[in-house]
Amino acid sequence: MQALPRSRLLRFVEQGFHLARRAVARYSSKFSKRRYTLHQHIVLLCPKVRKNATYRTLLDERIEMPRIRRAIELEKLPSPLTLCKAFNRLDMAVWRVLLHLSVALLPTNGVVSIDASGFDRSRASKHYTKRARLTIQRLKVTLLVDTRANAILDLHVTTIRKHGSKTAPSLIKRNTGKVAIFFGDKGYDDQKIRALAREENLRPLIKHQEFLSLHKAWNARLDAGPYGQRSQNETVNSRLKLKFGAFVRSRRWWKQFRELTIACFTHNIDRSL
Structure with missing residues (x-):
């Protein structure tokens, strides 16, 4: 046989x-x-x-x-x-080590993008929550994604509406050896992030909030360059939700964090196959 x-x-x-x-x-x-x-x-x-x-x-x-x-x-x-x-x-530390090891399976190039997305903390249907007028709490998940291999380098999960300028520094500091160019949208327009990136020898390509005509000109120049690669992060966010669901099954917040880290680790192994 x-x-x-x-x-x-x-x-x-x-x-x-x-x-x-x-x-x-x-x-x-x-x-x-x-x-x-x-x-x-x-x-x-x-x-x-x-x-x-x-x-x-x-x-x-x-x-x-x-x-x-x-x-x-x-x-x-x-x-x-x-x-x-x-x-x-x-522990969460074990899953972070596994996520770090899984990145080595993919051909990364150091050009990374950061973006956040929401995951529901309940499996109730959208129709039911709308009819019952329920408010479902969400997790804010910020992913650091390599734009070449669509590999998830790191993630930050929070149960509150923390601004992107507060979550980005920790992701940058943890991954300085893996990042050369750093993409971000207007939600990460913060001088502290730019300064931190330059201190770590990274090139920050982050769009500006358009308060002046000069900001519009800077953004237009970014659009003409490699900034379009930032959309790979949105692709990965969409892929995670389609494959693993836009919600978490666990009920406790620390289990929810681990569940999302396992999903990122699983995503990297799938990409390597």
Whole structure:
């Protein structure tokens, strides 16, 4: 019988398992029961976000996927509660390290763009919320995206309406070695951001608020140059919402932050395939 080809899902799992081995230790502590490794937990949590599924649905599918289980050395499936506890145990720092490692899989060029988008904190339908006159709280997610590979270099998530000039500095400082040119729209028109970018040897290409005719001329010159690449960030924001949903399933804010970081990590691995 002819051997089956390696599916995209299998390659995704193998790549995620490889990165998980580089990012974290095999077990969470010396007191671990050692039934499952942290690497296996990470690789099981990523497809959950990738398919926007529940724990039970994910594990039910894995029963019929022997090649996937073999790829992550999983002999026995964990219970949904075990995966839920693993999600709580894996800190945000672990997912940031995994996101950093996933960027190396893609051919980035240092030309990055920053933009923000909103994700709903509830799965209620738009029709229901409008009829019931409900207000759904949103997360503001700011992405730093490489314009060549559409790779997500970093993200900032907040539950409040924080202005872009307050979130951009932390993203710039964390990614100085990966950025050469920095695109931003008028929401990031702040002299402090420009000064910080120049201190870090970056070239800021940020549109000005048009208070003077000189500002309009500067913006027109930007439009004639490579500024159009900034739209790649909007493409990535749209792609995340189409693939993983425009909402988060988790109920607590710190879980919501992790869920979005997993989505960015998953997006990078998908791009590398």
